[in-house]
Amino acid sequence: MDDGWFGSKYPRAVDNAALGDWTVDVRKLPKGIEGLLADARRNNVKFGIWIEPEMANTTSELYEQHPDWVLKVPNRDAMMGRGGTQVVLDMANPKVQEHVFGVVDRLLSQYPEIAYIKWDANAPVMNHGSQYLPAADQSHLYIAYHNGLIDVCRRIREKYPDVIIQCCASGGGRANYGLLPYFDEFWVSDNTDALQRVRMQWGTSYFFPAIAMASHISACPNHQTFRTVPLKYRIDVAMSGRLGMEIQPKHMSNDEKELCRRAIADYKQIRPVVQFGNLYRLHSPYAGDDLASLMYVSDDRSLAVFYWYKLETFKNQHLPRIKMQGLDPDRRYVIHELNRIDRQPLACEGKSYSGAYLMSHGLELPYRHIVDYHKQNDWCSRVLQLTAE
Numbered sequence: 213m214d215d216g217w218f219g220s221k222y223p224r225a226v227d228n229a230a231l232g233d234w235t236v237d238v239r240k241l242p243k244g245i246e247g248l249l250a251d252a253r254r255n256n257v258k259f260g261i262w263i264e265p266e267m268a269n270t271t272s273e274l275y276e277q278h279p280d281w282v283l284k285v286p287n288r289d290a291m292m293g294r295g296g297t298q299v300v301l302d303m304a305n306p307k308v309q310e311h312v313f314g315v316v317d318r319l320l321s322q323y324p325e326i327a328y329i330k331w332d333a334n335a336p337v338m339n340h341g342s343q344y345l346p347a348a349d350q351s352h353l354y355i356a357y358h359n360g361l362i363d364v365c366r367r368i369r370e371k372y373p374d375v376i377i378q379c380c381a382s383g384g385g386r387a388n389y390g391l392l393p394y395f396d397e398f399w400v401s402d403n404t405d406a407l408q409r410v411r412m413q414w415g416t417s418y419f420f421p422a423i424a425m426a427s428h429i430s431a432c433p434n435h436q437t438f439r440t441v442p443l444k445y446r447i448d449v450a451m452s453g454r455l456g457m458e459i460q461p462k463h464m465s466n467d468e469k470e471l472c473r474r475a476i477a478d479y480k481q482i483r484p485v486v487q488f489g490n491l492y493r494l495h496s497p498y499a500g501d502d503l504a505s506l507m508y509v510s511d512d513r514s515l516a517v518f519y520w521y522k523l524e525t526f527k528n529q530h531l532p533r534i535k536m537q538g539l540d541p542d543r544r545y546v547i548h549e550l551n552r553i554d555r556q557p558l559a560c561e562g563k564s565y566s567g568a569y570l571m572s573h574g575l576e577l578p579y580r581h582i583v584d585y586h587k588q589n590d591w592c593s594r595v596l597q598l599t600a601e
Contacts, residue, residue, distance in 0.1 A: 213248055214262045215332070217241060222271050228295030231267045232274030234315050249325050260328025260376075265315040266361070267335060269297040274311075281308050283353075285341035293335035300335055303364070304356035305344035313364045320372050331395070332380040358390060365394035378426060387420065397426045397454050404430035404458060405437040406449040410504050410521050411497045413453055422508070423487035427453025429472065431460065441591060443468050444553050444581070445521075447475045448593040451550070452506065452519050454487065455479045471551065478550045482517045482597060485510050489517075492537040497523060503531045509538035513567075516545070516598040520577055525590035535574040536598075539567030545598040547575070554582040558594075564601060 219230030219237045236244045243250070245261070252259040268275050268282060270292070275282070282299040284290045290299055301308045320326055342353050349356070368377075379395035381387040387398040400416050403409070409427065416425055427450040432440045450456070455476070461469065479486075489508035497504035502524035509516040518536060539545065545567060547560045560575050577594055 229271040231269040258327035264332040303360035405434040425453040428456040428458035430458040513540040514600040518596040520594040522592040541568035
């Protein structure tokens, strides 16, 4: 359940009210969270919920009762964030820490079936002043804030170790190692355009492993770039991180649903390699020759997943052949393409190659998908699973 489920006196109709008032809006959800959980049980899925517990709107009951709980420079008007009313709570203040812990604790204790929390942070610290810290300690604001947040996160993790919690990092720039022990994944960016995600996830993976990099299949045209990218390409890019779905099934065709079903099933098979394997950067998207490629290899080098993305298309295009890395040169690997949409398999499908050959020569990959004429487009991507014989 995403943003908008809460608010009593001030309904969360748009993004300018109700942050801090974490009570169910019964006008939107007459059966409350219990009704959502019942629907989840009927459909045999787990349930997750969105919160932004470090934040408030000045249009909220919380702010009316505790205006001293927000970060604010004395004798100055507070700068406002999202919706023109968003402010950041002062995590240096023990009372605020208790409030933030209580937001999460009440949800998870009252609704123990909640399996996932999306913890958002849509505003950075804009008002560099604490109404709690004494004047001599104002320069320590960031340290005090972080220490207060970590204390809350530690308490939550000790009490609820099995709940998956995403640190939604975009607005507040929250992807950092200090939070990694307490969150299962980072939301890399609201920009889910697959072409930009190739580059974005390449950069993010320099610092964070794939298991911490939320990579979702989203709708088209993309809601931020308005680019139209085929579902196959979106899937192939998302499968190189922590795969998720950010798309409305009722807007998908039966063929698209089936492709996603197969992709999810395949990802569950390769997930141990992607999330716990060794990453090899084969060809940078910043090389300037319209290609990107990477692969993950298991520690024992018995399994690998190879990704290949064409970034641009033009007549008589020539792309470099990609040599693989990390394989055992003395073992043979059987090739299997995942998420195939072509009418016929690749020439390498089902064949066996030595690790030495794949690392010294690589495979010839076609620059287009072999599909019906009306399904042709300028995109091409490949995901290959390699299994040692």
